[in-house]
Amino acid sequence: MKKITLCFLLLGTACSINAQKINLGKAAGMVSNGAKALTFTNEDAIKLSKESVEWMDKNNPVAGPKDPYTVRLNRLFGKHKSQDGLNLNYKVYKVKDINAFACADGSVRVFSSLMDIMTDNELLAVIGHEIGHVKNQDTKDAMKSAYLKAAALDAASSASSDVASLNESQIGKMANAFLDASHSKKQESEADTYSYDFMKANKYDVVGAYTAFKKLALLSQGSTQTNFEKMFNSHPDSNKRAESIKKKAEKEGLWKDPGTVTLPAAKLTK
Template sequence: MKKIILSICLIGAVHAFQGQKINLGKITDVASKGAKALTFTNEDAVKLSKESVDWMDKNNPVAGAKDPYTVRLNKLFGKHKSQDGLNLNYKVYKVKDINAFACADGSVRVFSSLMDIMTDDELLAVIGHEIGHVKNQDTKDAIKSAYLKAAALDAASSASSTVATLNDSQVGKMANAFLDASHSKKQESEADVYSYDFMKANKYNVVAEYTAFKKLALLSEGSTQSGFQKMFNSHPDSEKRAQNIKKRAEKDGLWKDPGTVTLPTAKLTK
């Protein structure tokens, strides 16, 4: 079973599946030309995102219906399958890496190891953040770029004005490229705001978004992994994001000091 390398969408890591890696340097020009010619609709984004997620679901261990991780996720997010005009679906990948990501078709995938370190309220904040990426159409940009790269690998479709059907190999490459994409700092900040508003509107504890970022900041401290270094260099600092949430909560009269935030030593799955 293939394993997914760390790519926390809450922070915006830049990693992909193990296996063949796309050489971005060789396809940049072709992808750029394709981007100018391609008419890429919301329907295209949804279709390609679903193909990518279906491929990922087949190539990674998905928690079953009675698995404690699935039971916990359904308990938390079952009522949010139709959120803000979006039709969402959730699954858990049982892998050791810390991750959550969302796609343009409304698919949200949460990694079991992320659930191990986040409380229920913190997971709600994480999912709210991912829903924000879908609502703001950040995922459309990511899947468009991934499609161009996957098609360009075989010198096909990238210069066309319409989206072509990809074979299974190309779909795998597209899924790889999608996970290899990162959101901009502006997109991450806007998703942070969406998550806060999501928590506030649903009367959840908004301070949980603060503590979630504090935990991610702790994970980054002293890390020698290139993936951690890359994502923390290219995306908003987790500590600063935590402080931004604190300021909003204080302004709204919703701030309650959580005390010292630490990483749990035992799994939080119930």
């Protein structure tokens, strides 16, 4: 699994330690610096993200309504479908990548292998982080870049500065193109803050955000130059992010020592 832009990646990182992959085509070529000339609105980002997610939903295994993964996500996420002025929809992808993402149109997708290793509070922290990316509109520039790659356009030299419709093949390329990009450390930090505030406002245990980052840190250890580790290099250090949450929770009297954080030996599907 590669990094996600429009569909924003799990706490700023992804994992491809297993053989099964989310189903995506090859990305189109790079776009020149002239792409900034394209007129591109938040509405365009929303429209194109919706098309991209619909394509991914058709090309990847989605947990059914009675699947234990869906039942669990409904229990956790159902009350947050209308959150902070956003209309959100969510599904579970039954793939081995450890990830989650949110898109400009409010689509949130959580991967079953992530649910296997995260407790309820940790998943809620992840969900809060993804909602933060949507609320903060961290999608526009990334979606523009993905669109231009998929359409093989250079906005500076194209005949029109308007966003055109894409065919099915181009939508698949766009889905892959935004998986190839990342967002800034500042955006990640702001989404971390949103997640913490989301947990606090809803009276969830904010320590879940701390332990989620500690687990991500554990996943990044023990192997050199893996895709997972390479992606960590472009994002804030997970241990440092965990410590930042701990300091904030201690200051606000919300810290409860979770003890040593380890990766579970069995799936946490309930």
